[in-house]
Amino acid sequence: MKKILLFSTCLMCLLMDAQDYTQERREVKDGKRTEAKASWWGFDKNNATKCLQDAINSGVKRLIVDNTGRDWILDRIVLASNQEIILEKNVRLVARKGGFQKVRGDSSFINFGGGHHIILRGEPGAVIIMHKKDYQNRTLYKPSEWRHMLDIRGGSHITIRDLRLESSGGDGIYIGNGNPPSRPVKNCSDIHIENVVIDNHHRQGISVIGVKNLLIRNCVISNTGGAAPQSGIDFEPNMPGEQLVNCRVEDCIIENNKGSGSVAYLVNLNGDSDPVSITYSRCKFRNNKTGVSVTVHKGKNRISPVRGSIRYIDCEIEGEKPVTLADTWEGLQVLLKDCRISLPKQTAILLQSANSLYQVGNVRFDHVNISETTPNMIPFQLKHVSSYASPFNSSITGDLLVDGKKFDYSADLEKAISFSRKQTEIKPASDPAGLHAPAHQSGKPRSANPNICWSSDSTSMLFDAGKGEKIQIRLYPHEQFPGNDKITMLLFRPGMKIPEQSTAALRDSSCFNYEFTADMDGLHRVGVQDNMKSRFLRFESNHPGQGMYMNRSFQLFKPEGRVYFEVPANVKKFDIILWCDQGQRADVRLLNSAGECIKEVTRFSRTLLTKTRKRRNAEIWALELNNTAGAVNIMLMEPLSPVMSDRPEMMLRK
Numbered sequence: 001m002k003k004i005l006l007f008s009t010c011l012m013c014l015l016m017d018a019q020d021y022t023q024e025r026r027e028v029k030d031g032k033r034t035e036a037k038a039s040w041w042g043f044d045k046n047n048a049t050k051c052l053q054d055a056i057n058s059g060v061k062r063l064i065v066d067n068t069g070r071d072w073i074l075d076r077i078v079l080a081s082n083q084e085i086i087l088e089k090n091v092r093l094v095a096r097k098g099g100f101q102k103v104r105g106d107s108s109f110i111n112f113g114g115g116h117h118i119i120l121r122g123e124p125g126a127v128i129i130m131h132k133k134d135y136q137n138r139t140l141y142k143p144s145e146w147r148h149m150l151d152i153r154g155g156s157h158i159t160i161r162d163l164r165l166e167s168s169g170g171d172g173i174y175i176g177n178g179n180p181p182s183r184p185v186k187n188c189s190d191i192h193i194e195n196v197v198i199d200n201h202h203r204q205g206i207s208v209i210g211v212k213n214l215l216i217r218n219c220v221i222s223n224t225g226g227a228a229p230q231s232g233i234d235f236e237p238n239m240p241g242e243q244l245v246n247c248r249v250e251d252c253i254i255e256n257n258k259g260s261g262s263v264a265y266l267v268n269l270n271g272d273s274d275p276v277s278i279t280y281s282r283c284k285f286r287n288n289k290t291g292v293s294v295t296v297h298k299g300k301n302r303i304s305p306v307r308g309s310i311r312y313i314d315c316e317i318e319g320e321k322p323v324t325l326a327d328t329w330e331g332l333q334v335l336l337k338d339c340r341i342s343l344p345k346q347t348a349i350l351l352q353s354a355n356s357l358y359q360v361g362n363v364r365f366d367h368v369n370i371s372e373t374t375p376n377m378i379p380f381q382l383k384h385v386s387s388y389a390s391p392f393n394s395s396i397t398g399d400l401l402v403d404g405k406k407f408d409y410s411a412d413l414e415k416a417i418s419f420s421r422k423q424t425e426i427k428p429a430s431d432p433a434g435l436h437a438p439a440h441q442s443g444k445p446r447s448a449n450p451n452i453c454w455s456s457d458s459t460s461m462l463f464d465a466g467k468g469e470k471i472q473i474r475l476y477p478h479e480q481f482p483g484n485d486k487i488t489m490l491l492f493r494p495g496m497k498i499p500e501q502s503t504a505a506l507r508d509s510s511c512f513n514y515e516f517t518a519d520m521d522g523l524h525r526v527g528v529q530d531n532m533k534s535r536f537l538r539f540e541s542n543h544p545g546q547g548m549y550m551n552r553s554f555q556l557f558k559p560e561g562r563v564y565f566e567v568p569a570n571v572k573k574f575d576i577i578l579w580c581d582q583g584q585r586a587d588v589r590l591l592n593s594a595g596e597c598i599k600e601v602t603r604f605s606r607t608l609l610t611k612t613r614k615r616r617n618a619e620i621w622a623l624e625l626n627n628t629a630g631a632v633n634i635m636l637m638e639p640l641s642p643v644m645s646d647r648p649e650m651m652l653r654k
Helices: 002-018 022-029 049-057 410-423
Strands: 035-037 062-065 072-074 083-087 092-095 110-113 116-122 127-129 150-153 156-166 171-176 188-199 204-208 211-217 220-222 231-235 244-250 253-255 260-265 276-281 284-286 290-295 308-313 316-318 321-326 332-337 340-342 347-353 363-371 378-384 396-402 459-465 470-477 486-492 500-507 511-517 522-528 536-540 546-550 554-557 561-567 573-580 586-591 597-604 606-612 619-626 631-636
Touching: 022 035, 049 062, 049 072, 150 156, 150 188, 156 171, 171 188, 188 204, 204 211, 204 220, 220 231, 231 244, 231 253, 253 260, 260 276, 260 284, 290 316, 316 321, 321 340, 347 363, 378 396, 459 470, 470 522, 486 511, 511 522, 546 631, 573 586, 586 606, 597 606
Parallel strands: 035 062, 062 083, 072 092, 083 116, 092 127, 110 150, 116 156, 127 156, 150 171, 156 188, 171 204, 188 211, 188 220, 204 231, 211 244, 220 253, 231 260, 244 276, 253 284, 260 290, 276 308, 284 316, 290 321, 308 332, 316 340, 321 347, 332 363, 340 363, 347 378, 363 396
Antiparallel strands: 459 522, 459 546, 470 511, 470 536, 486 500, 486 522, 500 511, 554 631, 561 619, 573 606, 573 631, 586 597, 586 619
16 A cells, blocks of 8 residues: 555655646636746755745745655745745755755744735645754754745734644744944834744744734744753844834743743843833743743843843743842832742742842733742742842732732741841952961861862852972862863962863862962962862862962852851951752751851842841851852851851861
């Protein structure tokens, strides 16, 4: 039976190839026909690009890409205005293997250009396919994130429906500016996408850069992964003149994307931009890294922020990090109405600020319910991303429910506002000047605490060494971050800004060994190159006069036990900020030089420790950390020194 079917298909193709459609093509040219089949302009089983492009260029009002029994193998295709293109049942448009080598420019597959009144639709089983795995293979292709499948730039009145779009090397659909950045912006308008499956794309399912009147309805957008942001739908203008006006996403399923299900990244818009209006209705966000994400701030030129609204109405949002809102304030409002948030493992709703210039606010919850929570889940959290001094405002309103019961987030809100106000009055410690080895060392130094592992990305070691001294260091990777067999060590000698680089090899699958000889007296700093995969290490050396030095803040992974710091002489008051990874909590005890607990905070996500003391002499104090689940960050504030250690008898002193 299979042989008969194969023979019939081949015979049909041969007969079709042999048939002369000259008369039909002439009638199209003369305007006597408004409907035609693409195969009238020929069909090449190896590369049908010219055949299909000639059919499109004929200007026929309704072009049927017919089922020839074989795939339409194609290079870049450019669509024409005032045309409807229909892919017959089970027709496959397939990108030619080995094609699309350009990194940018004409690297996309189906191009709408600045065309208008274009319909691209399919009958059941119609699909457009590219070769994502090939494009990700660097032996075959140069890296690129712009091998889009459907590329719409400055087009208007365009409909895409009833299709399956698979495996591009960029975005499934790109909707953006029809002119280069140096020319006036030409936004798209009146774009309609319906009943489309957009699966397994490299960068985004859909990128929306600039458009007025966009409808995305009844689509499935899934499995995006390859190049950041790896989102289902990304609203992300490149310049203030681009629009996001009357954009609606309705009844869509957005799932299994490595980035966010929905992104609105509006940092390039400002108060002079057209007000944003984006509405998601009855959409389901499932198993994305983040459900929905919105980021808004003043813009690169620091003028007033963009105005408008982003609304999520009657949506289902589930996953590890369902909702993240950053720098939402003043002109633009975010509304969640009648939404269901479920299965959060960390914080269900995270509001965060990037730095001291921006605030969080202008957010409203209207009957939003969080359900199926884990025991340690924090329903609602306000977070600072920057080092300090990120103010929050109070324009966060509405009803938030947890398992059907009203959740009072006002206490968290007031605490965050008060916390930020306190932070504006203090600054992080940064100056290690004046640090020296301890005056004396009694007894054998204790071993480093195996439960204290420091981030190599933000922490380095300081040594007070004399000329000719040899310093030996052992670095033990945390078992959850085994990393590479070799790492690059960076040595900053006293007064030098450019480090010496060398390699340390993993010894016996347990530790890296590194040593150097001081060629002058003074503070030497040793760090690990940032691109190291093993991010958390236990540092150990028996050299008296050492300490861990923070670049921005100390970050420790699942620390259990004590870390020490010096309170210099004549310091009467000091502050320390601690915070955990998103959605996590820990316990901390502040211990004085006698080991007495002065202050204890349990199950904190972020806390500010402030201590006033009467004594004027220099002392070694400690933070004792317990019940940690992930990374804990510690920031010592002025006038403390930016140095800590888990071995107090060895640490540098003022």
